[in-house]
Amino acid sequence: MAEPRLPLAGLKVLELGHYIAGPFATRLLADMGAEVVKVEPPEGDPIRHWGSKQDGHPVWFSIHGRNKLSVTLDLKNPRDQARLKAMAARADALVENFRPGYLERIGLGPAVLQKENPRLVIARISGYGQDGPYRDKPAFGAIGEAMGGLRHLTANPGQTELPPPRCGISISDDLAGMYAAMSVVSACWGRDAGAGGPGRIIDISLVDSVVSLTEGMLPEYGLTGKIRQPAGAAIPTTAPTNTYPCADGKWLCVAGNSDLIFRRLMAAIGRPELAADPRMADNGGRCANVEELDAAIAGWTRTLPAKEAQDILEAAEVPASRLYDIRDIAEDPHFQARDTVMRVDDPLIGPVLHPAAPFRFDGVAPKDMVRWTGPAAGAHNAQVFKDWLGEEQ
Amino acid sequence: MAEPRLPLAGLKVLELGHYIAGPFATRLLADMGAEVVKVEPPEGDPIRHWGSKQDGHPVWFSIHGRNKLSVTLDLKNPRDQARLKAMAARADALVENFRPGYLERIGLGPAVLQKENPRLVIARISGYGQDGPYRDKPAFGAIGEAMGGLRHLTANPGQTELPPPRCGISISDDLAGMYAAMSVVSACWGRDAGAGGPGRIIDISLVDSVVSLTEGMLPEYGLTGKIRQPAGAAIPTTAPTNTYPCADGKWLCVAGNSDLIFRRLMAAIGRPELAADPRMADNGGRCANVEELDAAIAGWTRTLPAKEAQDILEAAEVPASRLYDIRDIAEDPHFQARDTVMRVDDPLIGPVLHPAAPFRFDGVAPKDMVRWTGPAAGAHNAQVFKDWLGEEQ
Known part of the structure; x- marks a missing residue:
């Protein structure tokens, strides 16, 4: 060989x-x-x-x-x-x-x-x-x-x-x-x-x-004294992006944090009125109302198994992935x-x-x-x- | 220059x-x-x-x-x-x-x-x-x-x-x-x-x-079907190593998982009888009794601020570190x-x-x-x- x-x-x-x-x-x-x-x-x-x-x-x-x-x-x-x-x-x-x-x-x-x-x-x-x-x-x-x-x-x-x-x-x-x-x-x-x-x-x-x-944490701390704190599965500066519970006990990670993707996400979960809400028009507004958005998304994911919810979001071109364990990795067709x-x-x-x-x-x-x-x-x-x-x- | x-x-x-x-x-x-x-x-x-x-x-x-x-x-x-x-x-x-x-x-x-x-x-x-x-x-x-x-x-x-x-x-x-x-x-x-x-x-x-x-997870899954699950702050195959709550609300990470270090750790927290306990003599026994060990260590860390507990463990040559935030990093003399x-x-x-x-x-x-x-x-x-x-x- x-x-x-x-x-x-x-x-x-x-x-x-x-x-x-x-x-x-x-x-x-x-x-x-x-x-x-x-x-x-x-x-x-x-x-x-x-x-x-x-x-x-x-x-x-x-x-x-x-x-x-x-x-x-x-x-x-x-x-x-x-x-x-x-x-x-x-x-x-x-x-x-x-x-x-x-x-x-x-x-x-x-x-x-x-x-x-x-x-x-x-x-x-x-x-x-x-x-x-x-x-x-x-x-x-x-x-x-x-x-x-x-x-x-x-x-x-x-x-x-x-x-x-x-x-x-x-x-x-x-x-x-x-x-x-x-x-x-x-x-x-x-x-x-x-x-x-x-x-x-x-x-x-x-x-x-x-x-x-540590990304920008050191210069930020030195200039302003700000100490970055844990934010769970969210990203503090952009929304909505988080991990949501599904009907089968699994978790679904969703990155809906750009203006375009956000609107597709809200349509996919049956909440088009949130896509049209002027409070949610930009990232700053969505961060200010992140709890309302996370609750809306989790309310939808809780009704579906993780794989099914992921398929719906992906069909709507919203980045999403359930949390793969090693079996999911071993069996995934892309891998x-x-x-x-x-x-x-x-x-x-x-x-x-x-x-x-x-x-x-x-x-x-x-x-x-x-x-x-x-x-x-x-x-x-x-x-x-x-x-x-x-x-x- | x-x-x-x-x-x-x-x-x-x-x-x-x-x-x-x-x-x-x-x-x-x-x-x-x-x-x-x-x-x-x-x-x-x-x-x-x-x-x-x-x-x-x-x-x-x-x-x-x-x-x-x-x-x-x-x-x-x-x-x-x-x-x-x-x-x-x-x-x-x-x-x-x-x-x-x-x-x-x-x-x-x-x-x-x-x-x-x-x-x-x-x-x-x-x-x-x-x-x-x-x-x-x-x-x-x-x-x-x-x-x-x-x-x-x-x-x-x-x-x-x-x-x-x-x-x-x-x-x-x-x-x-x-x-x-x-x-x-x-x-x-x-x-x-x-x-x-x-x-x-x-x-x-x-x-x-x-x-x-993913370390050895893929061959392990392929050979045995075992799916690695989350283990929090512990390591499933070795003990005691975990993160423990302190009196000031901070967390202390302790790696006491070798025979020698384990005995030093038990002495430092005032539990020499656990160091001498034959059930705890090797890693297998400590893993089987990890809840008892974690409770003993946490019982001690809860009585002290994280920095003080860390100093005591380090003086006993037990690897330990409180969870540094960016201010701790910025102010640390080693860094x-x-x-x-x-x-x-x-x-x-x-x-x-x-x-x-x-x-x-x-x-x-x-x-x-x-x-x-x-x-x-x-x-x-x-x-x-x-x-x-x-x-x-």
Whole structure:
């Protein structure tokens, strides 16, 4: 089978990663064609023990480790330290997400690695970053979301009985991994095709990654003292857009917040008099009367199952979607037509569903971007030690 | 002032973007040093009318447009179409987020642009992608979150009175923009330093971007039929980690879910007998008794203001953070020490607070990565028409 024409073919990346953020960064690079060697301890990345298993193999790792080569090294053993240095000498980039200072303590800090290879790009992911007063505090993804300002906003206003929920996914790890992937490739472009120069050391933190998405909140606070508060499923500055209850207990998200769409929405729910109401003619008026509008829309959605209400609104060209769970995603005809959800053969656990890589390149089918599924720990020891290090077994 | 040593110096990028996803992609590239020309309609990107203003200027745009050059073009006017084609001939990459088919309809589709410049990398961001049955449906960020599976999970279990909240930010637009940025740079690396070849057309959708973060849910559903359900502020597979109410009405997020940290946590809240309880010795046992643990922790947090409780837990080396709002972020000493939050002079609105770029490169101070703040629409017409097109005014 010919290699698909992937953009990062030829880029060699070492991962000293565990759990989510570091491995997700390199998975994105691997999806784009980079040769990623995941370096694991002999017992494997602890993420392999998370979530459900099939035949003893973790099912998430089929995705989380896909397109990577796995080697096992004991980073405190001198022979394996020498192997890692020799591999660093041949790599374009290295991604790590140990706690700050750990690599230095075991004698594998950036200075040591860049002495082996001055061109090496090193991305370091941590909870709080490589410096600053909180550098050494233990950090978890949840803390990144809390301190980065996301958890405060992900809530219904005034809700006091139940805590503001998490997103349900490890969003701060994901964001940090995505920023690591893009900054690694950017540093490689600069070194290889831009201004040139030696390698780089890149510092990514979970908290910085979350703060980067605070939109205009910082300048607004600094200028006016205004503190953005949670707004539930609504958007405070535009209306009507919210999530409404349906007859079957499901929820329907509706974005009716432009003049044209608003009028179509009111017609579709049988309330044309609200479309004609001068109080509702513009967004400012609709925001001022948002409770009346939300009640009108919810009064209609409560009479219908979510799928049926969605079909009616979509026929009226009003953006709407029920809140998909993973079965809705797996069964959706659009996702099937685009291979956003695809069936992949995993030699360890059989046929499984994978999400497509989130970037599509012309001439490359999504299925061809999954070259292989997440391997067992150390599955590629012999291959990598031979190809990268010239060791004969 | 010398240009800071930024990795994408020399990369020329055109933005045909509006609102969030496309402009966020190019802002990340601009933060890393790319020369980004934002092409706006004569009346400006409509995002300029969102949120609060100072002296008539939108405050978010100080960040959202930073490090970019702004030119105004009427893309339906033949003279400006010729300008855009001539600029495309000189660019490395172009990012657009019109509805699918729009650029083709006005005669500026990828085939036309790549005829001007076969090396041009074109990233197209849309709600549902450039093909598939939903391609032409109107898409909003909220719909991407709903259909991508995020809204279903961002909720408290069994909650029926209040709708599952949004994240409070435009997360699906942000994710799509981040994927666009990384795939554009990857395509440029492949073209300029990797396997070579012509430009690429990249297809990014909001829904694919959200689905990409569903962790192991797809293989798990396919193998076992299990549908991941919302879990509020907890993580279903590990305990105790949750968000707890404090005496001052604030919330405290605590991650006490490892054997060692759990014992420190129980000691800190004055419940050492739970640390010694054999039922709580491992994660499985703690998950089975999570209600008892959550009640014990909440019983303690309710007696203290959030800041004080956090200080006690941190002294005991238990990861904890109250839910920061934007004032907490602006005033935090760690964020100030690292310039995660920095004061920037904006010539249009005065000194404002900006978040740092979420990637730090050694030798480049975060403040030097903000070369200038978001400009007025068309502020760089003369400069760009001269530098890129050789027009003399």
